[in-house]
Amino acid sequence: MVRLPRALTTVASAVLSAATTVVATLSIALMAPLLALAVLFGAVGLVAAPADAAATRLIQGVVWDQSGRAIDDVLVEAVDADGDVAASAFTYASAWDSGPQHGYFFLEVGPGDYTIRLSKAGYRSGTVEDVVVTRRHGAALGDLVIKRRPAVSRTTASLVDDRVSTADDVLVRVAVTSSATDRPTGTLSVVDAGRTVASTALRPNRHGRAVLSLGQLRRGVHLLQVRYTGDDLVLGSASQRLMLVVSRYHRGRVTAQAARVVTSAW
Incomplete structure (x- = not known):
């Protein structure tokens, strides 16, 4: 085996050490940008995608x-x-x-x-x-x-006959209309001098129309009014007043209703 002089050994060691330092320094310099990018992307990821962002x-x-x-x-x-x-x-x-x-x-x-x-x-x-x-x-x-606010209604009424006898049934036609629905429900009542003389439920299939029978009323002049109670969709309303004249029934006299029935039969 050949032994180098001590001076040559010392020089060789110094050269090797210097080369190693240069290589290490160069490696760090080359890796620095990659490390910086890794840190940057890691930081950006933490800011852009926090844990709560996907919890909606x-x-x-x-x-x-x-x-x-x-x-x-x-x-x-x-x-x-x-x-x-x-x-x-x-x-x-x-x-x-x-x-x-x-x-x-x-x-x-x-x-x-x-x-x-x-x-x-x-x-x-x-x-x-x-x-x-x-x-x-x-x-x-x-x-x-959610419930619609009730809309305004209009109640109109008319008498089938405005002059009858005490032997005749009084009939009232009623129509209730509203912009909210064409099938209002609720209750119809006919009032005579503050007293309810007839009432009926307004059915959806009647489209706001009904005919109420008041039965036979006493002789005299009656002021009738139809009142509508309303429902969830429609506010209540009242009709105009109707004047009805009821005369005494005389045996043998043909009543207005009977005359109408006979005439319609022809």
Whole structure:
């Protein structure tokens, strides 16, 4: 084996050490940009995608009125525990044939406890309390109902005969109309001098029309009025006053109603 002189060994060691330092320095210089990018992307990732950003869930449902019609353009708001509106949307018709065709809404919110507010012009406002949304589950509210504000009604009435005898039944024709519906319900009453002499329920299939029989009234002049109570969709109203003349029945005299029946038979 050949031994190098001590001086040469020392020089060789110094050269090797210097080369190693240069290589290490160069490696660090080359790796520095990669390390910087790694740190940068890691930081950006933490800022752009926080843990709560993907925790939003849906609150959804369908809004109807009291007559069973799904309603579009209802403002739906999710109000959080601080009283702030966290999300809002209008009800609409789903674009999918399999979806609700009217009245559907969805709200995208984070976990929390919410109050859902419903509002639309011409309707009473509605609320749904304590709607809870978690990180795992939203809230399917199903069918929600808001009631239409009652609309004005008009009640008209007429006598089948305004002159009858004490032997005749008094008949009153009544019609109730409203812009809210063509099938109003409620109760019709005929009042004579503050006393109810007849009443009947107004059926939806009669489209606001009815004929009331008052039976036989005493002799004299009667001022009759028809009063309509109204329902959830329609406000009550009263007809004009009707003047009825009732004369004494004389045996052998043909009454007005009997004469009409005979005439119609021909």
